[in-house]
Amino acid sequence: ARPFDANVFKRDFPILRETINGRPLVWLDNGATTQKPQCVIDRLVQFYTHENSNIHRAAHTLAARSTDAYEAARDKVRRFINASSVKDIVFVRGATEAINLVAQAWGRRNVGEGDEIVVSHLEHHANIVPWQQLAAEKGARLRVAPVDDHGQILLDEYEKLLGPKTKIVAFTQVSNALGTVTPVAEMTALAHRHGAKVLVDGAQGVCHMPVDVQALDVDFYAFSGHKMFAPTGIGVLYGKADVLEAMPPWQGGGNMIADVTFEKTIFQGPPDRFEAGTGNIADAVGLGAAIDYLSRIGMANIAAHEHELLAYGTEHLLTVPGLKLIGTAREKAGILSFVLDGCRSEDVGKALDREGIAVRAGHHCAQPILRRFGLESTVRPSLALYNTHDDIDVLVDALQRLQSGRGVR
Numbered sequence: 001a002r003p004f005d006a007n008v009f010k011r012d013f014p015i016l017r018e019t020i021n022g023r024p025l026v027w028l029d030n031g032a033t034t035q036k037p038q039c040v041i042d043r044l045v046q047f048y049t050h051e052n053s054n055i056h057r058a059a060h061t062l063a064a065r066s067t068d069a070y071e072a073a074r075d076k077v078r079r080f081i082n083a084s085s086v087k088d089i090v091f092v093r094g095a096t097e098a099i100n101l102v103a104q105a106w107g108r109r110n111v112g113e114g115d116e117i118v119v120s121h122l123e124h125h126a127n128i129v130p131w132q133q134l135a136a137e138k139g140a141r142l143r144v145a146p147v148d149d150h151g152q153i154l155l156d157e158y159e160k161l162l163g164p165k166t167k168i169v170a171f172t173q174v175s176n177a178l179g180t181v182t183p184v185a186e187m188t189a190l191a192h193r194h195g196a197k198v199l200v201d202g203a204q205g206v207c208h209m210p211v212d213v214q215a216l217d218v219d220f221y222a223f224s225g226h227k228m229f230a231p232t233g234i235g236v237l238y239g240k241a242d243v244l245e246a247m248p249p250w251q252g253g254g255n256m257i258a259d260v261t262f263e264k265t266i267f268q269g270p271p272d273r274f275e276a277g278t279g280n281i282a283d284a285v286g287l288g289a290a291i292d293y294l295s296r297i298g299m300a301n302i303a304a305h306e307h308e309l310l311a312y313g314t315e316h317l318l319t320v321p322g323l324k325l326i327g328t329a330r331e332k333a334g335i336l337s338f339v340l341d342g343c344r345s346e347d348v349g350k351a352l353d354r355e356g357i358a359v360r361a362g363h364h365c366a367q368p369i370l371r372r373f374g375l376e377s378t379v380r381p382s383l384a385l386y387n388t389h390d391d392i393d394v395l396v397d398a399l400q401r402l403q404s405g406r407g408v409r
């Protein structure tokens, strides 16, 4: 592995050489999506230039190439999150689709009237709405584990929610709005003690830290490729073998069947059973290339770099007059969220954009947790492996000028 130098890694990402409003782009909107390294872009070109075909392995040479590339990507995902088998890895569109798949395929079979689904107050709308829809359809109840004033889940309160009616617990590994890292293994063990299944939303987790789904012992783990340097439109649902095996299909169509007559269809086993129709083959291959890239650098090295940068960013942001950090958990990853006295978050976002600095300003698709802090929006710089101290300095300098009335350009 190369020694960790974010400035060197930055050069792997061609878009980071863009200038925006005459200034070098400072990309601090990684929580929304990450940029793509040249090796991922090249892999897509390679696929469409030399391998493109639908994946019916035996049909012809290109079909064999594309099938091999697609299945190799599945194995890269397996290794990356330490799943025990490629059968546990279902390709989906993204975290949202993964969660909907579980809510509908697993949920419709296993959640009934009077049952309970537990989520946390930190959740992205993608990990609230599908459960709400399931609860409404089944007459089940959605219960919410509260957080303290730092944005940390109150474990005692969470434990009190668990009982014989709890069928599934769904919570995030890292809050996209506050950056809180949740104690996944501990919360999972508690849920299992009550016989509930566990889905972890890893959309903001898998890109920031090493993930071992077997060590965490989660039943489902969902994430999106585009937040980990891969293309949009590809994501992953991991499921434990026995849980996926017992789960009915979600959508019906080609690729997911063993045999079809007008009377009856016999379905394939996992993962094919959950991949009806032609999948996003090229972007899955791109995800494999992104995983190769991350593995060359090392997730532990990335986590250490981002941890240091988060501490640096926290310290320096707090020097801006009137800036209040939202989300002060002991364990955080990748996300800084703040409000500025006397400024609308949306206006701060626009002012920063005039200086080439890209951050998210708004509710981050997590309205309940912002409202827990009495807010409708925050400004959210979010980090990735290619961010540097310079990026933070440029941000802090712009905010300081904004607050001192000298304004940004």
Ligand code: PMP
Pocket: 031, 032, 093, 094, 095, 096, 097, 124, 126, 127, 172, 174, 175, 176, 201, 203, 204, 224, 365
């Ligand atoms: N969960 C979390 C925590 C997220 O941050 C996001 C994306 N902002 C999602 C789920 C949904 O991901 P996607 O839109 O890629 O499906």
